[in-house]
Amino acid sequence: MHQTVPLSDERLRRRRKLAFVGMAVAMLIFGANFVVSRHAVLNGLSSHDMLALRFVTAGFLLLPSFMMAGGLRDCAGLGWGRGLVLAVMSGFPMSFLLMTGLTYAPAAHGAVIGPGTVTVIGIVGSVVLFGAVLTRQLVLGVAAVLIGLACLGIAGTAYANPGIVFGDLCFLGVGLIWGGYPLLIQLWRVDALKATAVVSVLSMAYLPIYFAFYFRGFDVAPWWVLLAHAINQGVLNVIVGLWIWSWSTPVLGPSVAGRFPPMIPVVGTLLAIPMLGEIPSGLQIGGIAMIIGGLFIASWRRPAR
Template identity: 30%
Template sequence: MSPQPASASASGKGLETGYLLAAVTILIWAGFVVVSRIAGKSTLTPFDVAALRIGTAALVLSPWWVPRLLNPALRQLRWYQSALFAALAGVAYPLVCYEGFVHAPASHGAVLISGTMPFFTTIFAFVLLGERAARVRLLGLSLIAAGVAAMFAANFTGAASAASSGSVLFGDLMFVCASALWSLFGTLLKFWKVRAFTVTLGVVAFSAMFYLPIYALALPKNLLQTPMEQVVLQAVFQGVIVVCVAMWTYAKAAELIGPSKLAVLTSLVPATATLMAIPILGESLSAAAAIGVALTSIGALMGAMARTPEPRGS
């Protein structure tokens, strides 16, 4: 038997690395749901949490992005790419998410942010990349849709039904908008074929330069009224773990396995976050939610294993 070509071996290792980075991203995103809901129930405003996220990440990554800012020869992204990535993933996405967690439970965010992401990504990938979804992936998306519907229905039973429907609905709308924003970000990574660490630096630099001055001068803030342990928790988790770690793992995984497969895999976030919320936030898992977790997980795995057909005209 002849040995595998080196390129095939390298490709296999790249896929393995991509799936490993996707798993890390899923765990961090599940934690993001729980920690963001903790922030939403605290005295911190969404603008405070975004500032902690952006400011901490900018400080940690300053040895890499400051030299690029001062020396144009070191920059690997065009200014409009960095600006758009920062607008989507650095500012708009977290602000919309945090606003959602003020109004709606963590379980709603878990289901609606990551649960709807495969559908938005499939649309953006078709429009920007000409990528057609395989039949197996479409079946996986159908199972994800059923799982999301079951979990969403479960979230509106019992105690959740007593909440203000208008406020919860507004929070849910914010979660859906956040999903669309991140899906577009992920697809643009593939469209422009940019490197993960370069994107992370561009997002952090542009977000810090534009958002932090506006926050300091004009936006409402409650940092001084919030216990220090809450501030530290949000700064470390949102700024270091979510931005410095998860943004890189997501971008690198998208580079290695593609944004569509990654978006399908991140459908495991609702199940993971729901299970994490049980001991941390005291949430319970109903029978309908358990069915939703199972359907979403199976659909995500089916979609991730499906081969991507060649774009039309290739």
């Protein structure tokens, strides 16, 4: 009978170091995606082009995994009800709001508003669904995030193009939809990579709509630009980033892994300055700082002994 051999202390330390590096890479991928996608829509590619590149790449790469898990018979073993719900929360609808928001609003807003809202939804959902304790630390963190979101809303209305407000509302929708996704993954005990395959394959249903109404030919950008964005959208963000996150979290433990997501708005905000020249106003800087600070406060927990 096969027995699991415990890992030595040295191997455990190496695994934890690798997990730390992996989580940092995942934060860089997710945070940079806001800037890279914003740059794309400002330089000729539409939000529909980006969505098509995202799902045609991830969908075809994960199609074998989807079919081996059960395929269309029962939606890869999840059941069609659960599969469709997850596809709405993490597939085309959520991605459409994200790409539309990046068409109107700065990348830094997307990198801050989305993760900020996800954190609030995650905390509330953990208390309601899983009986998590609502500590003073969590309340302060959520309050700081909400104040920061209000600052960005006021700044967008008073000092910026009104279109930015629409983009910020799209980012808010992203956070509201995406915030429920990890809660349902945990509630239904669904493997993260299996859920990703379901979401990616089901989202390929958008491709006929794209080619019928929004396809402008393959010469909208050089081939290497299309290839680069296909890799960024479908491979790095949908497959690699999620796999790294899924592997690193149990190695580090939830108390340590929860400290990394607040780095997403930091990466997105800082990269947007040199790459896009997006320098936030004073009130926007204050709102971004409040959200980032709230995320750190809410996610910083003492590791269990």
